Amino acid sequence: MTQTRSGQADQPLQSQRPQLIVHAGTHKTASTYIQERLHRNRDLLSSHGVSLQDPLGCKPKPKKLAAELCKRRSKRWKAFFKQQPEGPHRLLSAEQFAVPLTDPNCIRQLEAMADAAGYELHIVIFIRSQLDYINSRYIYSLRRFYHHQTFEQFVDDALQGKLQNEKPKRGKIKRRQDVFDFWNYFQPLLKAKAKGLKVSFLPFRQGGVDPFEQFILTINLSTALPWKPCPQKHYNRSPGTRGVWLARVLSQLLRENNISPKTIGNSSQIILNEERQRRWNDPSFWGYSRKLTKKVMRHFETNNARFAQAAWNCSWDEAFSTTNSATQRRRTAYAPQSIEAEVRMHAAAQRLLDRIKRQQISGTASPLKQLIRMTLGT
Structure with missing residues (x-):
């Protein structure tokens, strides 16, 4: 058309x-x-x-x-x-x-x-x-605590045809x-x-x-x-750079405490809500270094050319000619600039973990409480 x-x-x-x-x-x-x-x-x-x-x-x-x-x-x-x-x-x-x-x-x-x-x-x-797609899927899966991989590890898996929690x-x-x-x-x-x-x-x-x-x-x-x-x-909102860093730390804590993300109510909003409360207004996460960008482009280059010819009868670059500025983007990711800053971020992750634990305990206990109330007639 x-x-x-x-x-x-x-x-x-x-x-x-x-x-x-x-x-x-x-x-x-x-x-x-x-x-x-x-x-x-x-x-x-x-x-x-x-x-x-x-x-x-x-x-x-x-x-x-x-x-x-x-x-x-x-x-x-x-x-x-x-x-x-x-x-x-x-x-x-x-x-x-x-x-x-x-x-x-x-x-x-x-x-x-x-x-x-x-x-x-x-x-x-x-x-x-x-x-764009791999970067977006990384943020999406991390904010839902499907894994606690670094971006580099996630990319390596993506190039091998692996996706977390599929x-x-x-x-x-x-x-x-x-x-x-x-x-x-x-x-x-x-x-x-x-x-x-x-x-x-x-x-x-x-x-x-x-x-x-x-x-x-x-x-x-x-x-x-x-x-x-x-x-x-x-519009789907994604965490900023600090939110992505916090999501990875919290995801690791959840794994260490044997808490499945599937048992957490409204898990996808936890990091976004934390950002709002802390009034973080960070830039978008972009995990690629120049070297990693070239690696990904080389990996898909041949099959992208085949797909573009079959789908659009043109080259891949022609199809994405005005939107492929991603190749020139600089890496944008958070790293604590001091020990104190890192301690504060880990403390924030621990508070979120404690909150999740309390919610799960409360949710588990509530049917028992109802039974006791019914038995006692209170």
Whole structure:
């Protein structure tokens, strides 16, 4: 699909064959933001022939449909297709679709179900350059205490196709680990695309364009329409440099105390809340040294060239020409400048650990307390 300078789509969506549009992420490519804007603009979408399967008001929810694919089931899909949409086109958005769409059988199943229901399947996936993507996944996994690796250790694992805390299977689908090697990871979709399946791989923030606008143009709607904006709170916020350092120390303490992050309520907000309370306003974390940047670029260079040719019919650098300033970024990470500063940071991590312990003890004890109260009649 091409776009004009005015932001108009090149072919009106209403004139096309009914489409089932599946926005499948990928992870850390503003999916939450895009979904919130789609939700806020569902009436405008409907007026232009697109029926959004809004997870806040529609069942089955998109992520449940993704899970259904992983389990090789079709009951929820049959219920979905029985619904009477307001427009000819239907839209699903859930990054959980990325997992089944790496399986050729799931792709064929989805395409067959869509075709039987009278729809042309259109899959939309954002691609983020590996430097940005690995850095973002490091922060994401660390703030959820999945590991306590240094950035260098995390990168080494990423280059070997390893991800921390990834379940080996989702339903009946073996979960792929090589998520940063797009040529291999998306090989089933690339093959389906070559056979005629409509697949749009979007370079994330190409030309600095808002990803919601990228998506809208890709489904052949105009960015000039009166799309409602999205509040700042729906942009995924990441910890700054001190927050990342604190998250790693706390994650190590949790491991030493045999506390699983899965048992911690709202774990992803702990470091962010601590930053707010301490009024830290640090720069974004960027873990690469110049040497590590070159290592990552060399590792993916050959397969990136293959992927770009298959996905966009151009070179990788052309696809990311105006957004690849990551190669020139300097490392931005926190390191205590004195023993006193390091002691203070470790003390902060210990206080957070103690708080988590108290919450877990309180949560464990509460049913017993209720039983005692019931027994005593108090």
